[in-house]
Amino acid sequence: MWRSTAFMWALTGLLFLGVPGSGGGARAQGASSVGATAPDTTLTFAPTSPSGQSTARFTFTGSEGARFECSLDGADFSTCVSPVAYANLSKGPHVFQVRAMDGAGNVDATPASHDWIVLSPGPDTRIYSAPLPVSFWRVASFAFTAEYAGARFECSLNGEAFSACTSPVTYADLPDNAYTFRVHAYDKRGIRDATPASYSWLVDLTTLRAPGITSPFLGATLDGPMPVFSGTARPGLTISVIVDLEEIGSTTVDAAGLWCVTSSQPLSAERLHVVTAHAHENGNTSLVSLAVSFKVKLAAEESVEQEEAGGCSAGPGDSSWLLASLGLLAGTRRRSRHAAHEGQGGDAPHLS
Template identity: 30%
Template sequence: MVVDSQGVVYVSDRATGTITSIASDRSTAVVARGLERPIGLAFDLEGRLLVAEERAGRVVRLETDGTRTPLVSGVKQPRWLDVGEDGTLFIAARRLTRGTDPEPDDESAEPEVILSRDPTGALTLFADGFRGLRAVVAGDRVLYAAAAGRRGEVRDDGVVYRIPILPDGHAGVPTPLGPLDSFKNPVALAQDRLGALFLTTRELNLHEDRTRRAIAKLHQDGHVSSFADGLDQPQGLAFDAAGNLYIADGVSPGRVLRFRAPPAPELSPLPAVTNEPSIQVRGITQPQARVDSRIDGRDTLFTTQGDPGGQFALTIPLAPNTENTLEVFATARGGEGLTGPPAEVTVRHDDVPPETAITGGPGSPTSESTARFTFTGTDDVTPPDTLRFAWRLDSQPFSAFSSEASAAFTDLADGAHTFEVVAQDQAGNVDPTPATRMFTASRFQVTLVEPAPGATVLAGLRLVRGAVAAGGREIGVTVNGVAAAVHGNTFAAFVPVSAATTNLQIVTTTAAGTTASQEVPVTVASAPDSPFVFLASPWSGVAPLTVSFTLLGVSAPATVEADFDGNGRVDYTGQRLEGQVFTYAQPGLYFPLVAVTDAQGQRTTVPAVIQVFDRAVLDTLLKAKWASMKDALRRGDIPQALTHVAVRSRTRYQQAFTTLIPDLPTVDSILSDLTFIRVRGLETIFEMNRTDAAILKSFEVRFQVDSDGLWRLRSF
């Protein structure tokens, strides 16, 4: 008997010469008549029914139109059939040729050889030397045969042989399976989906337990167990696609019995993708069933036992970085029963992390206090639109992963910032190298007045001036490392430039230490050194400030014109500038300009910078720095106190502050209040009075414009 892919059972009747089909609704129909002792049935790879006619010595194929096509003829007593995975037809027969001896009507003369017909139609002897050869089953590059034994061996009443199918199609050496004397007179043979063999036997001997007319299960490890007994006369066996077992029992008229296999296990949900090397499969099946799993149809099985409630858990190693198709089978009665259809699930293993890319963000520097970044990623498994992202700003902890592909920030502090983002794929892999974007936020917007961006300037000491939107805060400005004079939103500095100078780098620094930079391109042309030196004394001070001017290098006859306040109007004309004074009544930055016209009419201009401070504003600013330093010392925060000390003086005062640690809580008795004295160049001088041992002492306290353009303490 055989079962087709639709579950229709086909049974041969040797006595009546017919083939009968039994549908799933139990209706029957005779599909072939007039056959000469039909016994073995099989399906070819196209699903067509093959029949072994023992008396006729042939194997025929039943066509869909009802005709019969002979495949093999002239064979002595062909009985059992099966078809291998490559389409080879295996036939258990008495001999390859019929000979002249008559065919017995009973089963006294049994097959002794196995024939093979390859897909080209060539018929050859595959294996011989058997006694009482009965059923054959083709497995994975192996053929199983049930027989009474082999000629020349100790007489047995029942053996199942395993015969390797060699690459050239020939037979390897047959080896017996299972213990000797376990069963007698095996008739039919069928293999389940996990490779176990079921056979019908007239007598089964297991551990002194003898049963008759039984179905035995021959396991992969070679042990034999009883599946069913007490049958009438077990004959043919066959499995359907669901793992149900059918048996033809009795003689004509007989019966066909069906033993039901357990259903596929119900699996708990599994991730579609994982980066774990193994996965735990949980589910429920028949109580006490054995549970087996395999990957991609491989031979290796992973096995566990279900509990009395049918619950199970099975850990399965995964093939790395590929799809793993898991099949999970349930075998009833703890492995002694039938194996049902598999529950199938595909799990993709992936331990390759994604790559992250930033696709958008603010320019640098940016004048905005807000910023928005967009980003994406690539992965070999996870589509970009299902990647998840985590980000951070300035070494803060990363955010939780989410599907958002953008991040927005508000209230950005002025200064340099670093944005980092990482992608996470469906398996949980995280990009180990975050995508990074550095940018500077600066609301100190710099506008260069002189020279204009991209302008060509002459080599030498050149005036650079511009405006910076400081928002009323204290700010230091440097141009190519030269500290600039700053008043309100205006800055100016004399900067040396040469042919190697391609940019003017303007750096702004706040009192909190936040910096921002901007580069302005310039082109420098070579030029002879100017013969003129324009001197102002003093060039800085508090308002009102009276300044005396001198111009060196003027040769007679020449005309000198001076615009002392830089308003575009000439304040003085003469041949020499010595002795000329000008009073600046208001605080600010002024840009005096002198023009010299020589006897040949050549005109040369020379600028200067005058910085006039508002005494009250400067006094308040510097006294606040003095107070902030003392506050830091009072609480023992020496590093913070040193931020108010000029860079070149910090080492000396760090040692002094450290020595004074026991006295820092009472620092006011050491560092008293200040009194403004004067401004001289880049320094402002204060007086500090303190009484020590009834003696009034006076100390000079000096502030200076530091290298970053901010006022700091130089000495005290």
């Protein structure tokens, strides 16, 4: 009798613990669900620290099919998608967190996190000397500056990685190609200009192109009655200068890519004049240059001095005024781009 009772109790225990579908089996299955692998979260882009931007942008990934929740500065997690951006950030430290969640409701217990500091904006970088837009030289030099004393610079040519540089920087042995130069500054705090100054130009020593006129500039007043005209073109080309539809002289472009012509006939000081130029090579003629209007200033003593001096002077032929103008234009365009970036929001990755 005792043995039969003991056997029955043992059989009941086995059925309770081991039979599929019993309470014990259900608890074991539930425990395995709790221990399932949660999705992982990875940040793929975040602002640098310290940052001079009041905006921040983040990109992130997780397991396939995962959805995300984000938190900024300890706020409650809320649904988000990549990329996520924040604007009007106050100066000081900030913390961003993001976690992935799979379809079963499993949450990444260790959210991806990034902390950074927002400081006042970084320096503004400006290019004030650059090659001509179409260059006939295989060497290009750039001079640049920043609004803060003691700034350091990094430069990039045609998308290469930025590297330390100083002003002026020179690139040599450039083949015919289109180029873009970029430079950004760091201030003493280590804050980088988030919108690099940039300049694009073309090196072309093959195509027969219209020459450039560097003097006079549009609307200038030249000393008369036989003013000097100068410009740039590919070395070795023959340049014809046309004033008011009449050729007033020709010359050959020197090895530096510069040309200079003194008018062969006196010009009136009582009217507006227009000058253009053509380039010639092996019987071929280029397109006409851009037309430039100008006036002539005539005084008795200046007329005598000019006739005695004759020929071209080196002054207007070096195109330095044009390079300075291009630099100022680049700086203006650069400042506008900087303001636009602030208005649009978003921290550009340190690529360009």
